[in-house]
Amino acid sequence: MTQQPKVLRPYGYPAQFNTPRDPQSIRLITRRWLPMHKLWTPLEVALFMPTTDADLIATFNRIPLGTRPFAITFESHLPRLFGYEGSAAFRYFTRKLADTRCRAIIPISKFARGLFLRQQRSCAYLDVLEDKLTDPIHPNIRVPEKRPRQDRRGERVLKCVFVGSHFIRKGGLSVLHAARRAHEEGLPIEFHIVSDMTMGAANGVWTDPNALDFANDYLVALKLPNLHHHGKLANSELLALLHTSDVSLLPTLSDTYGYSVIESFAMGVPVIGTACCALPEIIEEGVNGFLIDLPVTEQGVWAPLWAHDHDGVDYIRILRDTTEKVAARLLAHLATLAVDREKLEEMSVAAFDTARYRFAASKRDRELEALYHTLAAAPYSRKKDRATSGPSCETASF
DSSP states (O other): OOSSOEEEEESSHHHHHHSOSSOSSSEEEEEOOBOGGGTOGGGGGEEBOOOTTOSEEEEESSEEOSSSOEEEEESSOSSOOTTOTTSHHHHHHHHHHHSTTEEEEEESSHHHHHHHHHHTTTOTTHHHHHHHBOOOOOOOBOOOSSOOSOOOTTOSSEEEEEEOSBTTTTTHHHHHHHHHHHHHHTOOEEEEEEOOOBOSGGGTOTTSOSOOGGGHHHHGGGGOTTEEEEESOOHHHHHHHHHTOSEEEEOOSSOSSOHHHHHHHHHTOOEEEESSTTHHHHOOBTTTEEEEOOOBOTTSOBTTTTTSOTTSHHHHHHHHHHHHHHHHHHHHHHHHHHHOHHHHHHHHHHHHHHIIIIIBHHHHHHHHHHHHHHHHHSOOOGGGOGGGGSOOOOOOOO
C-alpha cells in the first residue's frame, strides 16, 4: 500500500458530511455510482461502484460489493432494507457486514448506534458486528473563522427559515400553521420556506399518507404576506439567506440527523427542532436552540409512525393533532425570541460555538484520516471469515 492510502467515497450529499473535507494524509477520490435501486428497491442497500483500485472504501449506508475493504458510516438501520428484514437479501448483506472486508461500522449518532444494536440483537454473530461498531462520529462541516450571522438586535421583525425537501416529514405543516397564527395575532415574525414541496407516500416519503387532502387547509398559508416560499435553493443561496436570519426551524417527525441543523449552527443561527431521533444529541435546550417534545419510542422514533395505517383515519387525526400542537410550541418560542433579542444573540453565539467545537471539519478530518490509515493497513483473509457461511440472523421487529 502507498504511504497515502487511496480512499474511495461515493458521490453524494451525505458523503460530504461524513468523510474528510480537506484531507492531508490520504488520497480521497469521489466516484459516481450506479443507482440500481431504481430498477429494484431492495438494491438501495448495495453500492455499485468501481472499487478495485481502492485501499479502502468510505461508504455511507450502502454496502459495497466487490473484494476491497470498506468502512461504512450509517444514519439509522443497517442493512438498509426496510420491509425486507426477514429476507435472504437481508441475511446476505448482514453477512457482508460481518465479513472481514468490513473494517468498521460507524454510527453518526447514539440514536443510530442504538437502532443498529436493537435491529441485530438476535443475530448469530452479533459479537462480530459489535467488535466493528465504533462510538458515534458526528457529521462535519466547514465552519468560518468568524460567525457569519449579522447582529440583528436592532431588527423589529424575527426572520425564520425552514429547510426541507420532504415538506410534511420535516414539519412544514407545523411551520405553516404557526405562520397563520402569527399573522392572525399580528406578531412581528417572518417565515421563509426553502422546499421543493415533495409530499406523499407515492413520492417515497415514509411519514406521509397517499392522499394529501388533509393538508389543504394548512397549505393555503403559503399565500400569507408573512411567508415567503423560495422553492429549492442552491447551497450558496441558502447560506446567504441564513446570514440574515434569526432562527432555523426543523419541527420534524422523522429525521435521522438533520444536516440543516449543523449548517445553521455554522452560520450562527440557533435551531428549534423536535425531540426525536438524533436531534436531542445536537440541540441543547435554551442554549443553541429549543426542543419541542414529541411522543417517542424507547429508540427515539416518533411513536405513531409505524403504529398505524398511514391512510387510516386514526393516523390522519394524529398527524393533524401533532401538527397543531408542535405549531403552538414553535410559535411560543418564536414570540419569546421576537421580544428578547439579547437572548437570541446569546443563542446565536452558542450555536456557532457548537459548530466550531463539535462539528468543524478542521478537527474531524484528522480523526477520520487516522482511522482510515488504521483500517486500510489491517490484513484481510477470508480464512478468518466465519460469517460468509455462518448461520442466518433473526432481526428484531420495530
